[in-house]
Every structure is written in C-alpha cells, then in structure tokens.
Amino acid sequence: xxITRHNWTKEEIIAIYNKPLMDLLYEAATIHREHHDPNxxxxxxxxxxxxxxxxxxxxYCPQAAxxxxxxxxxxxxxxxxxxxxxxxxxSNGSSRVCMGAAWRNVxxxxxxxQVLEMVRTINKLDMEVCCTLGMLTENQAKRLAEAGLYAYxxxxxxxxxxxxxxxxxxxxxxxxxxxxxxxxTNVTVCSGGIIGMGESIEDRAGMLVxxxxxxxxxxxxxxxxxxxxxxxxxxxxxxxxxWEMIRMVATTRIVMPETQVRLSAxxxxxxxxxxxxxxxxxxxxxxAGDKLLTTPNPDVNEDMKMFETLGLAPQKPFIKIMQxxxxxxxxxxxxxxxxxPKWSRPGHTIExxxxxxxxxx
Numbered sequence: 001x002x003i004t005r006h007n008w009t010k011e012e013i014i015a016i017y018n019k020p021l022m023d024l025l026y027e028a029a030t031i032h033r034e035h036h037d038p039n040x041x042x043x044x045x046x047x048x049x050x051x052x053x054x055x056x057x058x059x060y061c062p063q064a065a066x067x068x069x070x071x072x073x074x075x076x077x078x079x080x081x082x083x084x085x086x087x088x089x090x091s092n093g094s095s096r097v098c099m100g101a102a103w104r105n106v107x108x109x110x111x112x113x114q115v116l117e118m119v120r121t122i123n124k125l126d127m128e129v130c131c132t133l134g135m136l137t138e139n140q141a142k143r144l145a146e147a148g149l150y151a152y153x154x155x156x157x158x159x160x161x162x163x164x165x166x167x168x169x170x171x172x173x174x175x176x177x178x179x180x181x182x183x184x185t186n187v188t189v190c191s192g193g194i195i196g197m198g199e200s201i202e203d204r205a206g207m208l209v210x211x212x213x214x215x216x217x218x219x220x221x222x223x224x225x226x227x228x229x230x231x232x233x234x235x236x237x238x239x240x241x242x243w244e245m246i247r248m249v250a251t252t253r254i255v256m257p258e259t260q261v262r263l264s265a266x267x268x269x270x271x272x273x274x275x276x277x278x279x280x281x282x283x284x285x286x287x288a289g290d291k292l293l294t295t296p297n298p299d300v301n302e303d304m305k306m307f308e309t310l311g312l313a314p315q316k317p318f319i320k321i322m323q324x325x326x327x328x329x330x331x332x333x334x335x336x337x338x339x340x341p342k343w344s345r346p347g348h349t350i351e352x353x354x355x356x357x358x359x360x361x
Contacts, residue, residue, distance in 0.1 A: 002031045002257050006215045013205040013212075017251045021243070025281055028250035032282040035257045041307070042260055042285040042315040044096040044130070045089035049077045049118065050111075054102040056169045057353045058157075059233040060197055060226055063102040066357040069231035076101065076111050082118045086125055092300045094288055095317035096128035098153060098190075104170070105135035105343055108336040112140070113329070116147045120326045123148030128317050130190060135174050135343050138181045143334045145185035148326035150318075151220060152182045153190040159206025162199045164348065171344035179214065188219040188321060192262065195248055196226035196240035204248060212255045219320065220285065221259050223248050225266025233356040240266060242274040246281050253282025260285045260320070272306050279310065 016024065032038060052073030054063045062069035086097045099118060106112055115131065122129045131144065132153035144152065156175050157163060163172045175191075182189055193207045211218060225240040245266070252261050262285040263278050270278075288300045307313070317323070327333070 001034045004217065004258055005255070006213050006217070008209055008212045008255050010202065010205045010209050013208050013251060013255060014201060016254055017201060017205060017247055021247070024247065024250045025277070028253045028282045029280050031257045032253050032284070036260075036284050038279075038284075039312055040284065040315045041279065041312050042096065043094045043288050043303075044098050044128075044262075044285065045085075045092070045094040046098045046100060046287045047077075047082065047085050047089075048074075048102075049082060049099045049115070050074065050101040050103070052102055055104050057167060057350070057357070059166045059350065059353050059356075060194060062229040062232055064232075067231050067233070068356075068359060069229055076114060077118075079114065079117050079121055083121050083125070086122045086127060089288070090125060090127055092288060093304065093314045094127070095315055096130055096150070097122050098130040098132065098151075098287070100132045100153075101134070103134040105341070106133050106137070106140045108140070108338050112143075113336075116143060116329065119144060119147040119149050120328070123150070123324065123326050126317060126323070132190075135170070135178045135341075136181060137337075137339050137341055138184050139334055139337050139339065141181045141185050141187065143332065143336075145187045145324065146327045146332055146334055148324045149187050150321070150324060151188045151190045153220075153222070154178045154182070155192050155194075155222065156207055156210055157193045158197060158199050159203040160210060161206060162197075162203040164346070165350060166197060168346055168348050168350050168353065171346050174343050176210075179218075183216075186324060189214075190220035190222065190262075191218045192220075192222035192224065192264070194224040194226050194265070195244060196228075196237055196266075197234055198237055205251075208252060208255055217256050217259055219259060220262055221252055221256060222262040222264040223252060223283070224264040225269070227265050231356065231359070233350070233352040235356075239269055242270055242277075245270070245274070246277050249278045249283045250281035262286065272309065275306065276310055279312070284315075
C-alpha cells in the first residue's frame with residue numbers, strides 16, 4: 001500500500017502531473033482504491049451565510065466589495081434559516097453543510113456567537129459542519145471546536161509565489177497560521193485551491209507541495225476550476241480544460257493518498273464523462289446544490305442522476321472521524337477574548353486588481 005509522504009518536491013510533483021495520461025490515471029486510481037471506496041462520494045452543501053462586502057482584493061472573487069459584479073449582498077443569516085437549509089440539504093443526500101461568510105477574519109462578538117449557534121444546531125442534526133470564515137485565532141478555533149465543528153476550510157488558493165499576483169490584502173503565511181490554529185483543536189482541515197487563474201504548472205505543483213508537506217495533511221482538499229465572473233480582475237481568463245482538471249485531481253490523489261479530494265467549483269462546465277474521469281482519478285467529494293456561494297453549480301437532481309449512472313453512493317456522515325460533541329454556550333470553557341490580531345497586509349499593488357476596482361466607477 002502507498003504511504004503518505006510529507007517531503008514531496010516541486011520537481012517530483014511536476015513529473016507526476018506531466019505523465020502520459022493513461023499512466024497517470026492508472027497510478028491515481030490504484031492509490032485511490034487502496035485508501036478509499038471508489039464507489040462512494042462525500043456530498044456537501046455550501047451555504048453563503050453572509051454574502052458580499054468583503055474588504056479583501058482576491059482577484060477571483062465576486063464578493064470583494066471593491067469590484068463591480070452585481071452580487072447582491074446579504075447580512076448574516078438567522079440560525080432558523082440556516083437550520084431549514086441544512087434540513088433541505090440532508091434530505092437531498094448531503095452529509096455535510098459548509099457555511100461561508102465573506103469576512104477577512106473572524107471577529108469576536110454577536111455575529112460570531114450566532115455562527116457558533118449555527119454550528120451547534122447543524123451538529124445536532126447529525127450532519128458534519130464545516131465553516132469558512134477567514135483567518136481565525138487559536139481561541140476562536142477552540143470555540144468552534146467546542147460548538148461541534150467538524151471541519152474548517154481555509155484555502156491556500158495557489159502557490160506562495162503566485163499568491164502575490166492574486167491577492168495583496170493578506171499574506172500567504174496568514175493562511176498557514178490559521179491552519180495551524182485549527183490543528184490545535186480536534187477540527188479537521190479543508191484546504192485546497194483554484195486552477196485557471198493564469199498560474200503555471202509549476203505554481204499548481206507549488207500549491208500541492210505546500211499542502212502535502214503539512215503534517216498531518218489536510219483531511220479534505222478542494223480543487224476548484226476558476227469561474228470567471230464579469231467585473232472581477234480575472235473575468236477574461238480562459239476556462240480550464242477538463243484534461244487539466246483530471247491531471248490536477250490525479251496528481252493530488254497521488255501525493256495525498258488519504259485525503260478526500262473535492263471536485264469543487266467549475267463543475268457546470270464539465271460533462272458527466274469528464275466528471276466520471278475525475279472520480280476515477282481520485283476525486284471523492286463534491287458540492288451539491290444550484291449555487292457555490294455566488295457561482296452556479298449543477299442541480300442536485302442532475303448530480304443524483306449522474307451518481308445513479310456511475311453506480312456511486314453518497315457517503316454517510318462521520319465515516320472518517322467520529323462526530324464531535326456539542327458544548328452549549330452556557331457551559332463553554334472558552335469565552336470571547338475580544339482579540340484584535342495583527343493579520344498581515346502586504347500592501348503591494350496588483351495592476352489588474354486595481355484596474356477592476358476602478359472600472360465601474
């Protein structure tokens with residue numbers, strides 16, 4: 001059986017990525033079957049609990065306040081609304097609800113307390129709960145863990161080198177520090193990135209080096225294809241070819257054999273045949289529902305038809321790691337510290353981001 005390595009080099013990963021496709025698929029599929037049931041796929045529902053108005057300048061993101069993307073912003077959802085959405089997701093076959101808020105970082109206060117209550121509520125529905133809320137401190141991570149959080153998503157997005165061409169308002173090291181804070185709890189880590197942002201194969205390999213050399217490696221790695229949204233700096237990037245997605249999924253599977261590789265954004269542009277090849281190459285997790293935060297996603301009924309055609313079954317919750325216990329707010333050992341951490345602001349200029357921010361004025 002293949003072993004999990006934490007010393008992959010960029011050169012090794014590039015060599016894997018560039019293998020003849022049939023050889024790459026065979027190796028990835030073999031490793032996948034050693035560590036996972038090839039006919040089971042974990043299904044998650046992504047819910048935007050607070051949309052738009054983000055102060056960051058991520059070049060791919062329509063939720064950045066500085067870009068002109070016609071995204072309709074929404075305040076933080078109520079706990080009852082989130083519960084209703086979670087029940088709907090469960091009835092459609094999802095075992096996990098991922099809640100995303102367009103924040104730079106978590107801030108102690110009423111809104112974070114409300115998110116903690118959302119976590120408690122969904123965990124009590126016997127569903128895995130994931131959050132993506134931006135950077136967070138060790139104490140905030142512990143409060144989320146205590147509420148019953150199963151996973152925290154914090155994508156690296158791309159390689160450390162190319163990161164500077166995508167985002168100027170936060171540093172790559174902050175991403176790693178947040179993951180480190182999560183690792184001080186029993187919450188699992190979900191971290192991946194996006195291809196199709198103008199990066200090179202070397203950058204794709206660099207991102208996989210950063211992820212695979214973490215010890216332990218992330219339990220979940222989303223591989224997103226850029227959805228180019230009008231008004232963002234990356235609105236004119238060419239769509240990712242399906243072969244690129246298949247190669248990226250297969251390479252990820254080889255270097256991170258025990259991780260769940262998540263086929264994420266961009267599936268609306270993929271045929272069933274293309275998605276089937278991604279599953280064969282090692283993808284074993286998807287997002288279901290008609291929207292991923294603000295971008296389109298295949299209809300859940302279409303996904304279930306595809307599962308039936310391919311003989312795939314949705315994964316039940318808490319298969320990999322047991323369900324966390326929920327501690328009620330009044331019994332919490334961790335309280336708000338009113339922290340104001342100094343997350344970095346590199347401050348360099350990315351010309352295409354600057355142009356996009358002034359374009360609609």
